[in-house]
Amino acid sequence: MVTLYITSTTPYAGKSALCVGLGRRFQKDGYRIGYMRPLTTAKTCIGECVVDEEAGSMQQLLGLADSASAIWPVSLDSVAVEGILRGEERDYVAVVKSAFAQVSRNKDIVLLEGGSRSSQGLAIGLAADLIAEMVDARVLVVAKYDVPAVVVLDDLLADKARLGKRMLGVVLNGVERNRLDYVRQLVVPFLAKRDIPTLAVMPMERVFSSVSIRELADALQGDIICRPDLAGELVENLMVGAMSVDTALTYFRHKLNKAVITGGDRPDIQLAALETSTRCLILTGNLRPNPLIINRAEESGVAILMSKHDTMTTVQIAEQTMSRTRFHQEKKVERFQRMLADTMDFDMLYQSLGLPTKQG
Incomplete structure (x- = not known):
């Protein structure tokens, strides 16, 4: 079994979109997938179960049969945060381990959707590097290219320092079309020299922020x-x-x-x-x-x-x-899948994960 952890350098960078796009591609290629969002902060209610709204959409988009409590095991709402500050002890690591055991059962690939940055969850032992070590995951970082290049580079280099060899590479998302050549010719080689492969440079599409x-x-x-x-x-x-x-x-x-x-x-x-x-x-x-x-x-x-x-x-x-647009409309999903097929280096991704490409 292979585990791929997807995190980002900033909020709303496109993690959920990438999870759906990759998840459906893996399913098309014949792989059985699982999904989990170990740590959540935005909650809503489905029946009597308090869950993460985005993760709830993911359950429908990927056709997941695992229980809600396994897919989103830890919620850091205001009550939980106050308990942490007061010193109330709860073994969040054990909760995530137990949930992962459920969602990974009989799966070929498990996608873990991380927080808005790799350090999120550090206070309770659930930062990206700690979870990746716990479940033996490779980490793919999504960076939204809506800030100066130096900020993007600094964030990615900081993630590389934190994640080390577990960092599989980066997806540069939301690049303005007049900056695509600049990113491909200068930013991508700069990152490659620092052992940070770029798996995709994805252009800005207004529909994804709709x-x-x-x-x-x-x-x-x-x-x-x-x-x-x-x-x-x-x-x-x-x-x-x-x-x-x-x-x-x-x-x-x-x-x-x-x-x-x-x-x-x-x-x-x-x-x-x-x-x-x-x-x-x-x-x-x-x-x-x-x-x-x-x-x-x-x-x-x-x-x-x-x-x-x-x-x-x-x-x-x-x-x-x-x-703060969310990624759950089917129109967005279909458009993103087409863009992913055009921009993602799937050969590099599959090779890095040790997966043979299947024709589904």
Whole structure:
């Protein structure tokens, strides 16, 4: 059995996407896979079981049959953290070992999804290097390339120092297309000279930072009053309609697949937005739009979401939701799998893991 631990240098770097993409590729190649997220901090409820929301999505996306308690064994919520600070003892290492024994049973490959950085969990003995040693895992690090190159390099070199020979390599994710040549010609060779192979350089795709209209509605605690059947559609951009109607149409044409946030009392701006590539109108102030707007939106296939908040608050909440997008929509999964097939060096990955490539 092979164990691959996937961690990252920053939060929201693409670990979950990589777990799904690799997991499905392994399954396609005929391997039986398991998955575990040893340490979680974001929780929700499924039935009576308190679980990690992202890990719950992973269970569905990968068709996992293992129990929830095995897939996400340790949750560091505020109560658990306070207990640690007070000196209350719990053997978290033993909990993870027991859970791993369950998820690895009759599996060829087990994917472990780590925290937002390799040091997460150090306080309870569950940092990336400690877990990797415990379960004899190789470690793949995801680095989101949205900061200066020197920051990315420093983070990866620090991980290499922590993980040593267990660090299999790195995936550079979210690289702006005008920086791809720079990364391939300069960053990748620099890392290679320091024994950090690059398995993939993945370009930035707006769809991966998109959210569904339903997710925006949930975050804003708003109602979808027009075309609720489009709640699953993805929004890739946010625009604020606070300008004069003379400039609105030109402004809205700059971005595609967007949500336009504007006051519920601005039918002129709303009509301009409906003339462009708009997925959703978010109307602020809890003001119901003119029936003309609703009819036009129905015809154009545009959802209308009412927000009880003012425009500034609505923008803040929507931007925060976009920045913390989750990876569970099938459209994202399919697009990521295609990109992974184009960019990942699977020969290097399989060789590093000691796996023969199968044709599934």
